Amino acid sequence: MLSSTTPAAEAKPAGWILLVDDESPIRQLVEIVLNTQGYEIKLADSAQAALAIINTATVPPTLLICDVVMPKTDGLALTRQLLARLPGLKVIFISGKIDDSAWWPADMSGIRLLAKPLNNDELILAVNEAFAGPGAMT
Numbered sequence: 001m002l003s004s005t006t007p008a009a010e011a012k013p014a015g016w017i018l019l020v021d022d023e024s025p026i027r028q029l030v031e032i033v034l035n036t037q038g039y040e041i042k043l044a045d046s047a048q049a050a051l052a053i054i055n056t057a058t059v060p061p062t063l064l065i066c067d068v069v070m071p072k073t074d075g076l077a078l079t080r081q082l083l084a085r086l087p088g089l090k091v092i093f094i095s096g097k098i099d100d101s102a103w104w105p106a107d108m109s110g111i112r113l114l115a116k117p118l119n120n121d122e123l124i125l126a127v128n129e130a131f132a133g134p135g136a137m138t
Contacts, residue, residue, distance in 0.1 A: 013039050017042070017061060023067070030118065033123055046073070050066075064079065068094070
C-alpha cells in the first residue's frame with residue numbers, strides 16, 4: 001500500500017535545452033547528467049540538425065549548449081543565427097579545443113564557456129544559473 005505522506009516530486013524546470021555537439025559521447029554524457037536534474041534536452045550533432053529541431057519545435061529552447069568548434073558551421077556562427085532569431089535564448093559554450101574566450105568577438109564575449117572534458121557539477125551549476133537568470137547570458 002502506498003503511503004499518503006509520499007513527498008511530491010520536485011518541480012521540473014520550465015523550458016528545454018538544445019545541445020549541439022558533433023561528439024556523440026559528449027551528447028550522451030550531457031543528456032544523462034541533465035536528465036537526472038529534471039531538464040528536457042534535445043540533441044543535435046551539427047548546426048544544420050539544430051536548426052531542423054528548432055524549425056519543428058512548437059516552443060523554442062530556453063537554453064543552447066553549443067560546442068564552439070564543429071565541422072561546416074561552427075558554434076559561434078550558429079549562436080549568432082539563433083540569437084538573432086530568438087533574442088531571449090540563453091547560451092553556454094563548451095569546447096575541448098578552446099579554454100579562453102578572451103579573444104572572441106565582442107558579441108560573444110559574455111557567454112559562459114565550459115572546457116571539455118566537462119565537470120558534471122560545473123555543468124549543472126551553469127545550467128541552473130542559466131535557467132534562473134533573466135534573458136540571454138550575453
